[in-house]
Structure formats: structure tokens, C-alpha cells
Amino acid sequence: MPQRRLPSDRLSWISDADLESAISSLFSSAKNTIQKAEKRRERNVVDPFYSVLIASSFELKTIIELDNLQDAGAALRGISNFLGEFHQKILGSINGWNNHDSGYDLECPMKSIIAEVKNKHNTMNSTNTEAVISDLDTAIRQKKGNWKAYLVQVIPRSPYRSTNIVRSRGVYVIDGASFYHLATGEPNAIHDLFDVFCDMFSLTDEICQYCKLIMLGSLPPRI
Secondary structure (H helix, E strand, O other), rough: OOOOOOOOOOOOOHHHHHHHHHHHHHHHHHHHHHHHHHHHHHHOOOOHHHHHHHHHOOOOOHHHHHHHHHHHHHHHHHHHHHHHHHHHHHHHHHOOOOOOOOOOOOEOOOOOOEEEEEHHHHHHHHHHHHHHHHHHHHHOOOOOOOOEEEEEEEEOOOOOEEEEEEOOOOOOEHHHHHHHHHHHHOOOOOHHHHHHHHHHOOOOOHHHHHHHHHHHHHHHOOO
């Protein structure tokens, strides 16, 4: 596969075109979800007790504020689901990596690695997690050679780099920083991606700096 990197790329391990495509797709999905939130709320049966509770808890004063908050709640649940797809698109655009989708998310024949990508450690319950691990175990057993499988939790339970084997033959649970390092060869790839991610959105300096503080408590530190 030809090298995708260009001299003008923001990140050395992914082209600007692939980066911008992934971010544009994520942003469009988020905006579309927000636009549909009001219609979803109008179609669904609204709990009046819930409405009173959130109006009181958030000290809302107007109907517009109440409607906006209820729409935001509906939209946020959908938006969080798109972030896992975003990371899959980013990782699948790295040289040597491909989006797989059927059975698992990513494959890198050069490294003999397959992976399933989840945005947060709590995206799945224990039953779902065990099912994914079992599917990954089955997938590598069907391949020729010494393949490994990774369940990637981009945002781990604790902000530490960790790779834990969960099957004797080669299935691992890994945090996002460690997996981005494995995929790109750059130890701080996920942090560099986050910095570019912030720069490509229209954020105030205050919000941008606050989000970077959140990153410090959510991702393993740079090395």
C-alpha cells in the first residue's frame, strides 16, 4: 500500500484528507442528531415528572430552556455513539490498516492484528464484553499465522496505559493511547489527534482549554 502521508499533513500518520473526512462525518452526524432531537421528543411520550424534575434541578426559568435541555439530552445519547465510529475511521485510515466492519472493526495484515473499537470502557456491560471477546477469539483462530486481537477502549476506566490478555491465544483489552501507539508507531498519537481535533472545531479558548484539562483526567499522559 502506498504511503498516504503528505508534507502538509497535520499529523504524520494520517493524511489531511482522511482526517478531515472523519471529522466532517462526525460533525455532520452530530448536527443531524441535534436537528432530529426535537422531532423525536415530539413523537415520544414525554414524562411530566421528568420535566418537572429537570426544570427544578437545573433551575430553569422558561419553557424554551426546558425544551432545549430535553432535546440536548436526547441528542447527547446519540452523539456519543458516533465517537466510536470516528476512531474506527481514523485508525482504519492509517497506512496498513483497513476498516473491516463484518465481525470486527479493524484489520492490519502487516501486523497480523484485528480489533474492535469502543469509545469508552463502559460502552458495554460484562455480557456484551464477553461476547465481543469470544467473537475476536473465534476470528483469530480462523486465521493462519500468529494473529492477535484487541478490544480497544479508547477512554479507559483509569487514565493509565494498559494491555491485558484475556484469552490464552492472544486476545487483549487495551486503552486508546496504547492502541494508537501500536497502530501508528507514535507514542502520543491520540494526544496529537485530540489537539488537532480541538483546533478544527470553532471553540472559544476557554472551552478548548477546559476540554484539554478533561483530557488530562481521561487519557493516559504523554510519554
